[in-house]
Amino acid sequence: MLSKNQIKYINSLQQKKFRQEYQSFVVEGAKSVVELLSSDFELESLYVTEDFYKETKPLLDKQPLRAEIVGQAELEKAGTFSSNNAALAVAKMKSNQELLLNDTEYALVLDEIRDPGNLGTIIRIADWYGIQKIICSEGTVDLYNPKVISSTMGSFTRVSLFYTDLVKYLKGQQKPIYGAFLDSENVHTLKFAPSGYIIIGNEANGISEAVGEVVTHKITIPRFGGAESLNAGIATAVICDNLRR
Amino acid sequence: MLSKNQIKYINSLQQKKFRQEYQSFVVEGAKSVVELLSSDFELESLYVTEDFYKETKPLLDKQPLRAEIVGQAELEKAGTFSSNNAALAVAKMKSNQELLLNDTEYALVLDEIRDPGNLGTIIRIADWYGIQKIICSEGTVDLYNPKVISSTMGSFTRVSLFYTDLVKYLKGQQKPIYGAFLDSENVHTLKFAPSGYIIIGNEANGISEAVGEVVTHKITIPRFGGAESLNAGIATAVICDNLRR
Numbered sequence: 001m002l003s004k005n006q007i008k009y010i011n012s013l014q015q016k017k018f019r020q021e022y023q024s025f026v027v028e029g030a031k032s033v034v035e036l037l038s039s040d041f042e043l044e045s046l047y048v049t050e051d052f053y054k055e056t057k058p059l060l061d062k063q064p065l066r067a068e069i070v071g072q073a074e075l076e077k078a079g080t081f082s083s084n085n086a087a088l089a090v091a092k093m094k095s096n097q098e099l100l101l102n103d104t105e106y107a108l109v110l111d112e113i114r115d116p117g118n119l120g121t122i123i124r125i126a127d128w129y130g131i132q133k134i135i136c137s138e139g140t141v142d143l144y145n146p147k148v149i150s151s152t153m154g155s156f157t158r159v160s161l162f163y164t165d166l167v168k169y170l171k172g173q174q175k176p177i178y179g180a181f182l183d184s185e186n187v188h189t190l191k192f193a194p195s196g197y198i199i200i201g202n203e204a205n206g207i208s209e210a211v212g213e214v215v216t217h218k219i220t221i222p223r224f225g226g227a228e229s230l231n232a233g234i235a236t237a238v239i240c241d242n243l244r245r
Numbered sequence: 246m247l248s249k250n251q252i253k254y255i256n257s258l259q260q261k262k263f264r265q266e267y268q269s270f271v272v273e274g275a276k277s278v279v280e281l282l283s284s285d286f287e288l289e290s291l292y293v294t295e296d297f298y299k300e301t302k303p304l305l306d307k308q309p310l311r312a313e314i315v316g317q318a319e320l321e322k323a324g325t326f327s328s329n330n331a332a333l334a335v336a337k338m339k340s341n342q343e344l345l346l347n348d349t350e351y352a353l354v355l356d357e358i359r360d361p362g363n364l365g366t367i368i369r370i371a372d373w374y375g376i377q378k379i380i381c382s383e384g385t386v387d388l389y390n391p392k393v394i395s396s397t398m399g400s401f402t403r404v405s406l407f408y409t410d411l412v413k414y415l416k417g418q419q420k421p422i423y424g425a426f427l428d429s430e431n432v433h434t435l436k437f438a439p440s441g442y443i444i445i446g447n448e449a450n451g452i453s454e455a456v457g458e459v460v461t462h463k464i465t466i467p468r469f470g471g472a473e474s475l476n477a478g479i480a481t482a483v484i485c486d487n488l489r490r
Contacts, residue, residue, distance in 0.1 A: 124475070124476070125479060127471050127472035128470055130470035131470070153474070154473075155472045158470065222489070224373070224489050225371070225372045225374055225376070227372035227399075230373055233478075237475070237479045238482055241433075241486060
């Protein structure tokens with residue numbers, strides 16, 4: 001049974017100011033909670049339905065924290081999911097630590113991605129293509145927003161994000177910095193360097209002028225038809241696929 | 246000035262049953278309306294703000310139908326956009342005509358795509374990659390749904406959709422039918438035939454069993470990290486990019 005205060009606390013974590021205050025965030029849904037339980041995130045509390053408890057017992061038994069069995073209706077009151085919610089966890093946020101690349105590594109660099117669904121999708125794509133580091137402008141939506149977490153489908157456990165001033169960060173790097181622009185080098189024929197940065201621009205405005213100035217390699221996804229642009233997540237996937245092939 | 250009855254009529258077209266009854270649909274937003282005006286869709290009515298009217302005068306002057314100048318607040322009452330709406334058109338739906346491919350053409354085949362944003366994104370991707378035909382299962386979300394139309398960003402004017410029984414339709418075709426499955430042929434090394442079909446499965450369940458049985462070429466987007474899957478729009482983009490390179 002979730003108390004009124006527990007529900008109130010979990011609800012409050014939908015807001016960034018309370019997440020900052022408590023340094024905690026919420027993970028909802030069976031798939032995401034299972035991934036969380038297999039990760040190095042520190043758990044604060046864990047609420048699961050009886051069915052989830054039975055199905056996931058071996059994994060739950062390994063946790064230092066005991067899962068509390070509650071009804072699905074209670075989980076739906078506490079979380080943001082309107083249905084289909086079998087598990088909810090409160091976990092501790094990780095600190096915003098600088099990320100540096102080794103000589104065979106790539107990072108995505110997000111220049112003001114505002115939409116939580118887009119950030120979640122981009123994290124999932126990074127995870128698919130084995131990219132474990134994402135550098136975010138300070139205006140990029142918060143990783144710990146519940147919509148971001150749920151749309152990563154668990155990939156937030158395998159990809160690290162660092163929020164910083166992009167220009168300052170990138171100016172100190174020696175590696176190639178790729179950014180998508182019109183009429184530049186075709187990603188189908190480009191030979192990517194062994195490591196570097198790939199900048200993804202804002203949904204409406206693309207790469208900002210200041211960040212554009214630190215790009216060392218302008219690249220283009222070739223177009224074969226009439227659409228004017230691709231959305232941020234789609235462009236990320238196509239560039240990553242070309243990088244990895 | 247939009248009358249109460251005009252607003253009521255436009256609002257009603259948010260629902261499929263009224264679109265079916267009147268054979269009409271709504272296009273909102275400057276970018277989409279501009280694309281509509283340059284297409285072969287037949288216009289029923291056209292409402293624009295004064296600013297849009299001035300900016301788009303040469304294009305508006307070419308239309309057989311006169312644009313009515315209205316306030317933005319009225320457009321927002323009539324349409325589904327909560328802001329930023331400078332134009333709204335009611336256009337006639339096209340009939341659901343069978344689409345066949347020539348010898349150098351590809352079509353996407355959508356097996357129960359339910360989310361309007363996903364269908365819109367897929368149409369935009371098809372348009373980017375020069376794919377002009379999409380075959381949809383009968384349970385795929387309606388093209389003329391306002392969220393689908395707006396998320397195509399105007400690409401609905403250049404891509405044709407045909408809703409049909411996929412198994413019946415595909416069984417009669419001689420061309421290769423590609424579908425994404427786990428552990429099949431790598432799209433990075435596959436040589437695509439000069440023409441054929443690419444099946445995109447449902448968001449949650451993938452390609453249905455019955456449709457899977459008519460697939461002639463099983464393909465796989467190679468994975469380099471930990472994510473379990475890619476979403477339908479992302480998979481479409483990556484497959485199309487590999488097809489066109």
